[in-house]
Structures are given as C-alpha cells and as structure tokens.
Amino acid sequence: MRFIDVASKFQSSVTVTNISRSSESVDGKSAMHMMLLEATMGSVLRVHARGVDAREAVDALASLVEQSFGLNPTPPTD
C-alpha cells in the first residue's frame, strides 16, 4: 500500500481513475477505494491532485508507479 502512504504525505487531495476500465475516480489516500479501482497489471491510471502541493504529489506518485511497476505513467495533469 505504498501508493496510499505516498499520497497521504501530501496535503492536496488525490483522486485516481482507472482509464482502462473507465471507472469512477476514487480517493488516492483510501486503501479500500484504491482496491476497488481494480488496477491490475497493464491498467492505465490517471492521477489527479488539487491543493498547495498538487504538482509534487502527482510527480511523486508518477515516479512511484514508474519505479514499482516499470510502466510509463500518463502525463501528469493539473
């Protein structure tokens, strides 16, 4: 659950969408919600942050996904 741990370090709200499944967006700081994303290997996720440290949050999460799963994250937004 490192994703939530990293997301929780930031003040900004973090929402995540599973584009592969066109899911609703969920709270990136919630263990239950992140599991409900059904983000399996190969899924494309969109990470959305809003707040004072939004840019840093998205960068940190993007690089976490990149390192952990060896996949290319989608370009950060916001």
Add this chain to the structure above:
Amino acid sequence: MEILRGISVAHGIAIGEAVILDAEEFRIPYRTVAPDHVEREMELLDHAFRSSLQELADQTQWLGEHLGQDAANVFDWHIGVLKDTNLRSSIEDLIRQKNAAAAYATSTVMRNYQRRFMQMTDPLLVERIRDVQDIERRLLRHVLGETREDLAHLSKPVVLVAHDLTPTQTAQLADTMVVGVALDSGAATSHTAILLRSWGRPGVIGLNDVSTRVSGGDLLIIDGVNQLVIANPNDQTLEEYKTKKAEYERLAVELEVIKKLDSVTADGVRIYLWSNIEFPREAAIGMASGADGVGLYRTEFLFLRPEGAPSEDEQYEAYRSAIEGTRGGTVTIRTFDLGADKYTQQKQYEQERNPMLGLRSIRYSLQNLDMFKVQLRAILRASVHGDVRLMFPLIVSLMEYRQAKMTLHDAMEDLEEDGIEFRRDVSVGMMLETPAAAIQVQDYCREVGFISIGTNDLIQYLLAVDRGNERVGRFFSASHPAVLRVVRDVIRACTKADVQVSLCGEMAGQPVYTLCLMGMGLRHFSMAPANVPEIKKLIRLATIPYAQRVVRRALSFETDWQVTNYLRKETKKLLPDDPI
C-alpha cells in the same frame, strides 16, 4: 427488491427480518437507537476501530518477530482499511443520519464493499472479499463485545441467513424462533438439507452469495415453492406473498385432518408410510404426522455431539426411546453410516481423495468391529421393546452382508453368555443403494429379510453425480430414465421373491414420484415426517390401475425432464390446488 434463485429444501413461505449468521455466529440485528444514544454508538465505533488497530499492531509485530516480515505484511491492507477515513465516515454517516446501531452500520457498509469486490473480474481481487469479511468480523467483535446474542434467545420470528450451517447447528434450529433459512451453499440432498427438511420450515439453499447480498434487518421472503429468496420486497410483492402464505396455512389445516386418516388408496390398497428420523424424539413426531412407524433411523447422528462416540448404554437408551415413541409400529434401525460426508470428529482418518468411494458406511463398521459390535449389542438389547428391524447400509457384495450378519451373530452369542435379554428373531435386511446391489438383487433376495432402497446414494452412484457439489448437483435427478428402470427392476424382483421392499430416499417424500412408485408395486414408503400428510393425501386420491398407467408412460420417455414434466402433470390432476 432483489430476487435470488436457489434450491428449495421445504415447501411453504416464510416472511421475516434477516439475521445473518456468519462463521463466527455473530447476529447483526437491524437496530436503531434513540437520538440521544447516537453519541454512545459513535463512541462504540471509535472504540472498535482503535481496538482493532491495536490488535492488528500486536499481531503484525508478533508475526514479524516469529514468521518474518512477509507474513506481517499480510495485514498491511487491513490496517490501511481501518485507517481509511472514507470507510470510517460512511459508517458514521449511517449512524448519525439513520440513528443506526454501530453494529448494523458497520455490517451494512462492509457488506456493500463485499458486494463490489464480488463483481470484479480479476480472481485475485475477488479473493479480497475474505479480507473484507475478516475486517468486518474484527470490528464487530469489538462493537458487540460480550453482548453477542445467540439464536436461542431471539425475541421475534426471523429468517436465518448464513453461508452454511453445520448439521449440529441445523439440529438446534428446532428450539428457536427462526421461521425460514437461506444459505449460500448446499445441495438438495446434503445432510444439512435433510435436517432442514425434517425441521419442516421453508428454506432455500445453494444461493451462492445470499449472505453477502443481504444485511441483517432486511425484510426477506423465503419462497420454498418457487425456490426463491426475495430481499426487501416492494409492497405489491409483499402483499402477494402474504396471500400465498395464508393459502399455505389453509392447506396445512387440511393436512392436519388428513394425517389422522388411513393410508389407503381410493381402490382400497393399504400403503405403509414410515418416517425417516435422525433423533429418537422424532419417532413420536413421525407418528403425530400420521406415519405407521420408522422406516429409517439414521443412527450416525448419535455422533453429532461434542462428547465423542456414544457408549452401549447411551445407544440402548436412544434406540429404546425411538421404539417407545413409535408406540408399537415398526422401527427400522440402520447401523452407522459414517465416513464420507458424515464424518466423526473422533476418528480423524487421513483425508481421502474420494471419500464417497472411500472408507464409509458398512465398510467403516466392518473395519472398526469393536465399535460395530457395541452398536449391534445396543440394538439387540433394545429389540425386546418393540417391532425392531435392523439394516446394513451401502452393501456392495454378498460377502459384506454375510460378514455383517456374522458379526451380529457374535454379538448375539456374547449377549447370551452375559445373560442379557434380546430378540433372536429380529428381522435383518439391507439398504440397496449401489448399482452392484441393484444388479444382484435376486441373489440378495435369497438371504435378506427385507430390502430398503436408498435412492440418494443409488442415484449418486448411478449418475456419477456428487450430490453435495453445487456445480453438478442439478444433474442429480430421480427422474432419470436409468434411475426409474433400476428402481422398477428392484421392486419387481423383491415382489417376485416375496421379500418386503421399501424406499427411504428423498424420492419417497416427493409427491411427484408417488404415483410412479405405487404403480411399480411399492407399498412401503419412508420419508421425512413433514412429508407424510401430503403423500397420504395423494395416495387416498389415487388408484393402483391409474398409477400403473402412469408408470408405463413415464418409463417410455428418454430424458429426465420429459419424465418430470409428465409426472408433475399427472400429480397436478389429483392435487390441482397444491404446489407440486
């Protein structure tokens, strides 16, 4: 409103609030609290979250020290979920906005999540449902503390919802206010189902996921006629079912009258109706339902208790009590049918790869001769109190039958030496429930006192269907032409050899097969006490020549569904107002 389809274990309709019984037997009633108690429920919830997290912290620390970090990490997600503010606030919202009790709010929210996991396509993610259940149980344990209620203390009629019930739990339902049962698992002929049927209240099993789809306090309708469970029905449906339920109760009143009448066909042929029992006290229940005696006493249920194997005296008392409850009628005692699905807790053999083809029933008894002799002594001693018959289950070869009889003679000699009274002329017979025995029926007829056809096992072995496996359970059918022909041949051979033949499988208690079996020449039926009045009603309306015509036609079909449709149609002609 949600409609779920399963397998019906007993007819009738039950309406009541759901009580969910999970593996840890928590009962989560729908409960609201007074507005000024909302804060207390919030504190209770807060306590549950804090205690659960503390427990998990201790657990992961212990695991990390003893089994390594990988083991400890297993619970990371549990901790993450319990720290999840989303989860916490949805439970809190339910408490604040609806004045729900903390336990009910927790259960409802967690069950919603379980439902969402169930809909996922990735099997690994679906497995997470067990973690969600685990978290729910942990929280509930702290919310409910020591106040958890058990089924014996229900204050109003409820519908019991569970993943599964053990035979022991099922046996205890009789003394509760449970009016109906809905289970995830099970097939129509499992032992839980057999017990539910003798309990007699409506039940639908094999529903797959009813225990996660329904929350405690939901209004449930159990429709045993159409094999449905309806959760939170709309007003119109609820009204319809209330009417149906009333019709059912009228039918029950009619059957009250019928059960006291003689079991004779419209053309004057006497048909004997016996009851199948698991516990001695059911003998009297069978007689009160209008039975002529006991056609099958499943003695292995003496093992369903924590104290272990029953002693000779305990067995003697049980058998004597069943004989006395029958008040002069015949009592057919079957020796232990242990092994396979009826496992004894004490004799933990190494798990068999295929227990249905393994060390079970008479094979088990013949390999445990000391235990077997104790049972035979107890039955022989009890035999002086009434018309007792003794039968051996699952006979596959004549050698087995002869060996069992030799053991019986040994037991008789021992009793004689000890100067203990018994009946030497006790009638001895066999269960015919394997294809091998059916093929050799004429050979057995020369040696046995009577034959009782056990269709549950016979069908299982003829059709190669595990009756307890919900994935293939629907292929288990007494209407299969091969089954009907085997049953006909056995009845015919016994009648020709003048050996009394009875039938004690589920088939005997299902009205749809009554005409067919009567037409084949069967005069002794043995069934769950609850089925006796309905079968008697049907018998009193039928004639033998009519039943014979029905059999000829039924045997002309090639598939089981043709047979079932035809038999249902013929039965409906005699019982137009009854649900068949």
